[in-house]
Amino acid sequence: MTSLSTHVLDAVTGTPATGVGLTLTGPGGEVLASGTTDDDGRARLTGDLAPGVHRLTFATGEWSATAGRETFHPEVVVTFTVAAQAHLHVPLLLSPFAYSTYRGS
Incomplete structure (x- = not known):
């Protein structure tokens, strides 16, 4: 069983990016989950x-x-x-003209 979380940060203000909409799609293109980041810029997609x-x-x-x-x-x-991980964390750092992401822990 693998779960997923994310944390989005606003690099311009140095604060969490609250209210960012997100959608998770699976291997066949089907929508598995959707939501928005919370007041701390985080979202956990269960399942x-x-x-x-x-x-x-x-x-x-x-x-x-x-x-x-x-x-x-x-x-x-x-x-x-997704392979055999128990949990995946996908952070996103945003600015108006660039972004970065990595496999978090």
Whole structure:
């Protein structure tokens, strides 16, 4: 059984990115979960992720528009492989014209 969490940070203000919409899709393209980041910029997507390639899509354009900011990336898609991990953590660091992500712990 593999679970997934994320933490989105706003690099401009140095604070959590609250209210970022996200969607998790599975190996066949089916939507497995969706939600938004909480007041701490975090979201936990519950359920058992099957092995294979998954995509976590962040609605960064909508979030930036709500904050009254310009952005180059209307969405950020992080594609990753689920194998035998018990838990995956996918952090995202945002700025208007760049982002970074990595496999967290």
